[in-house]
Amino acid sequence: MFAVIKTGGRQYRVVPDDVLEIGKIAGDVGTIVQLGEVLLLGGDTPVLGAPTVAGATVAAEVLQHKRGPKVIAFKKRRRKNSRRKRGYRDEITVLRITEILADNAKPTIGPRPKREKVAAAPAEGDDEAPKVAKKAAPAKKAVAKKAATKKPAAKKPAAKKKAPARKAAAKK
Numbered sequence: 001m002f003a004v005i006k007t008g009g010r011q012y013r014v015v016p017d018d019v020l021e022i023g024k025i026a027g028d029v030g031t032i033v034q035l036g037e038v039l040l041l042g043g044d045t046p047v048l049g050a051p052t053v054a055g056a057t058v059a060a061e062v063l064q065h066k067r068g069p070k071v072i073a074f075k076k077r078r079r080k081n082s083r084r085k086r087g088y089r090d091e092i093t094v095l096r097i098t099e100i101l102a103d104n105a106k107p108t109i110g111p112r113p114k115r116e117k118v119a120a121a122p123a124e125g126d127d128e129a130p131k132v133a134k135k136a137a138p139a140k141k142a143v144a145k146k147a148a149t150k151k152p153a154a155k156k157p158a159a160k161k162k163a164p165a166r167k168a169a170a171k172k
Contacts, residue, residue, distance in 0.1 A: 003100045004040040005058050011039065014058060014097045024091035027062040030111045032098065034059055041102060059107035060095040068092050 002015045008023030027033040038056040041047040047056075068090035075084045098109045 001041070001043040001100055003038050003042065003056070003058055005035050006037040006039055006052075007035055014100070016097055016099060018097045019063065019094065020097070021068075021092045021094050024065065024093050025062075027093070029062050029064060030114070031062055032059055032107055032109075032111055033062060033095070034101075034107070041100070047102075053102070055102060055104040057101045057105075058097060059099040059101060059109070060097050061111050062093060063096055064094040066092050066094065 002013060004011055004013050006012075007025065010022070012020055012022070014020065025033060035058045036052075038053045038058060039049050039051065041053050041056055047053050049056075070087055070089055072085065072087045074086075076082070099107055101107065
């Protein structure tokens with residue numbers, strides 16, 4: 001079964017377990033949101049909405065809120081010494097479609113549990129947690145020391161520029 005939904009002025013064809021990026025919507029990461037503007041329910045007998053299908057919703061889990069790629073709006077008027085540079089990044093919500101619901105049904109699938117990172121447990125007999133090796137500081141270079149002790153070279157006085165000779169006044 002698939003559905004065509006409308007959100008943020010755009011239309012998307014979705015099936016369960018689809019991951020899609022849409023314009024930012026309200027909802028915390030890990031929660032289930034319901035998208036109510038279903039334009040079409042597809043399957044064995046498709047149902048078209050006029051304009052939407054009554055009682056149909058799509059349940060989706062919010063995976064992430066992020067920002068889209070940079071879009072640069074650069075305008076230049078040639079020979080006018082006029083340039084304008086503006087840019088922006090869209091706010092995006094990443095969703096995973098969990099269910100397509102019809103007839104005012106409630107979502108039955110909840111958010112998926114997050115995987116937790118398993119830390120290395122201390123072995124028997126060890127009272128301390130595993131130690132993390134520290135990075136060694138990079139060795140200082142001898143070149144930097146030589147440069148500090150070296151005297152700066154004496155500056156040569158700059159040669160004065162002569163003003164260009166002006167043309168004699170034109171004869172009358």
